[in-house]
Amino acid sequence: MPSAVPLRTDFSAGELRQLAKRSKDNNQSRRLLSLAAVLDGMNRTDAARIGGMDRQTLRDWVHRFNEAGPDGLLDNWASGPASRLSPDQQAELAAIVEAGPDWELDGVVRWRRVDLKRVIAERFGVDYHERHVGTLLKKLGFSHVSARPRHPGQDVEIMEAFKKNFSRALSVHLAEVPEGTPIEIWFQDEARIGQKNGVVRQWARRGSRPRQPADQRYENAYLFGAICPARGTGAALALPQADTEAMQLHLNEISRHVAKGAQAVLLMDRAGWHTTTNLDMPNNITPIFLPSRSPELNPVENIWQYMRANWLSNRVFESYDAIVDTACEAWQKLVAQPNTITSIGMRDWAHVGQSQ
Incomplete structure (x- = not known):
């Protein structure tokens, strides 16, 4: 079994518990509590159980803590590949969605994902899967909602x-x-x-x-x-x-x-x-x-x-x-x-x- 990774000592166990109490991130809190237990002298297998993890996972978080302190215990998910539409193109797409389709031009009375897939391909030269069009719309702040009726002669x-x-x-x-x-x-x-x-x-x-x-x-x-x-x-x-x-x-x-x-x-x-x-x-x-x-x-x-x-x-x-x-x-x-x-x-x- 590899030797335990030394834990930085510029934070006391009490300080880590106070940070865990104030944190609004549940995952960060449980990791701080596990590290506080390590500083108190608990064996690392038992300390890992406090945070709901195994010993190897605790070892990984010790490395993150040693490098970045308490902020290193926050989840840092990869953002994924950059969008194939530029910010300007995304803004143009949002304007198209808000304006709605033109019946004479688009042949539909409401935008569907398959319709917007075609519009994106024709206007921006990007071919998305229909499912990803829905994901993109959500990122742009849109959701699929029911429209409220309006009298056609309303001013x-x-x-x-x-x-x-x-x-x-x-x-x-x-x-x-x-x-x-x-x-x-x-x-x-x-x-x-x-x-x-x-x-x-x-x-x-x-x-x-x-x-x-x-x-x-x-x-x-x-x-x-x-x-x-x-x-x-x-x-x-x-x-x-x-x-x-x-x-x-x-x-x-x-x-x-x-x-x-x-x-x-x-x-x-x-x-x-x-x-x-x-x-x-x-x-x-x-x-x-x-x-x-x-x-x-x-x-x-x-x-x-x-x-x-x-x-x-x-x-x-x-x-x-x-x-x-x-x-x-x-x-x-x-x-x-x-x-x-x-x-x-x-x-x-x-x-x-x-x-x-």
């Missing part, structure tokens, strides 16, 4: 201008409200809930395909919902249809939930039953209409997602009454969680200047 600049100028618009809309009146920001929307229900993701064993009931009937109701994120409260009605009469009932319900003496600013989309002059707007509600085709500005859309994911999807409703009962029960569960309403509904651009 992002209008949406950004609405948010930027909301404080000014709020002052204009509230010009007739007495100074000092508390202001509440409310958001309103409707959701169809019915027998033709959706299914949501769930945990299941890898490789399995879990099944959930999916009704094909068409009975449905509409849940009119509004939230005040700052107060963590809301007001809702389950109604048979979405029209002016139903909207009037919901406005009256919201009005009853506004704090006494406060003025509610109600943000909602431009559905016909929202904008009609046939509505009798309660005195304590000031409506502001969101830009067209911009559901992202309305957090009630996110409330619907939360409710469907937790209480409404993966279910079969036997009748209209069952739909209404379930919708009401789900809303009651929501308003029993004011922190959830606040967390989902607060928008920095909207919740400014809430008191005159």
Whole structure:
């Protein structure tokens, strides 16, 4: 058996244990503890077991420690061969991925690894295996995710201008409200809930395909919902249809939930039953209409997602009454969680200047 490699002595066993305690690298910590045991006089076979290694591996780490000190006990994995794409080419590839494919030019509506393999070969003259294209994309900061739907007529600049100028618009809309009146920001929307229900993701064993009931009937109701994120409260009605009469009932319900003496600013989309002059707007509600085709500005859309994911999807409703009962029960569960309403509904651009 070869003789033991002498261990440098400019660190004491106690110092090595303190370093192991402070280290955020588990592998470095266990190696430091093994070397501390050696300095305490323990035989090297037993000292190696403390660090979960054999004597020969401990000998290798002693060499590393003697050369570089505690830093020598960190894992130093080889970085592998250099990428065949230069940094500039990688940046160009990232821009191509972010821009997405051109249907006329590329013949696809989304990038697949096989498509990008072809693009890399044609543009940069580098032929990667399809699997390595995925590895390269991850190194460039990309992951395979689901896209969010967007209306094709949506104008992002209008949406950004609405948010930027909301404080000014709020002052204009509230010009007739007495100074000092508390202001509440409310958001309103409707959701169809019915027998033709959706299914949501769930945990299941890898490789399995879990099944959930999916009704094909068409009975449905509409849940009119509004939230005040700052107060963590809301007001809702389950109604048979979405029209002016139903909207009037919901406005009256919201009005009853506004704090006494406060003025509610109600943000909602431009559905016909929202904008009609046939509505009798309660005195304590000031409506502001969101830009067209911009559901992202309305957090009630996110409330619907939360409710469907937790209480409404993966279910079969036997009748209209069952739909209404379930919708009401789900809303009651929501308003029993004011922190959830606040967390989902607060928008920095909207919740400014809430008191005159």
